[in-house]
Amino acid sequence: MDKIPMTSHGFEELKEELRRRQQEERPRIIAAISEARAHGDLSENAEYHAAKESQSLNEGRIAELEDLTTRAEVIDVSKMSGDRIKFGATVKLVDEDTDEERTYQIVGDQEADVKKGRISISSPIARALIGKGEGDTVEVAAPGGAKSYEILELRWG
Template sequence: MQKTPMTGKGLLQLEDELRKLRSEERPAVIRAIAEARSHGDLSENAEYHAARERQSFIEGRIQELEELISTAEVIEPSSLSGSHIKFGATVCLVDEDTDKEITYQIVGLHEADIKQSKISISSPLAKSLIGKQEGDTVSVPAPGGDRTYEILSVKFI
């Protein structure tokens, strides 16, 4: 069984989503199906078909979350150290074309969120950064052409 690396916060988010699906979403969709059934003919009942489709999505997501949680390998960034970039590192970069500074944390695939400056370990940028250290320059393939970044700092927080 292959382990899925993630942070403790990422695991908590998945567990919260699973708990909500089991305790709120699943019972709500069961009630919606029962309500739609009471309306009679199921062959032309759009409410019934929509509720069944929603139920299918919820059950699939529950199975996916259960598998992710069971294979999770929690890695706490604050317990890591060193000068080389690895999973959990918070990296400050400067784009050499625009001189714009950006900071990202490298996290697991299922907790990546660019709005929170969290990038997946499997993203092209993270793959380029792994193993590098402060002061190094990396080139990252992008749709508009390669982007070049200088690594300003590496922290494990």
């Protein structure tokens, strides 16, 4: 059983989603199924079928969240340091073609969200950054062609 690296923040978000799905969504869906069942013939009852499908999706996500939280290897980024990029690092980059600056934190697959500046450890850009330091230049094979970035800053926490 492989461990899944994630930050403590990402782990807490998964636990909260699991709690919400088990304690809020599950009872709401069960009530919707009961109400739809009371309407009679189930073979042509769209509300019943929609509620059952919603139940199936919710239970599937609950099982997935339980698996993820069980296999989580929570890494406390606030206790990390060093001058080389690794999991949990926050990195400020500049695109050498456009001079556009971007800041990313390298996180686990489940907590990645580019809009919030969190990239997955398994993404091409994160893989290119691992092991590098401030001042280094990295080449990233992107869908639109190779991109070149200079690492401006590395910080932790």
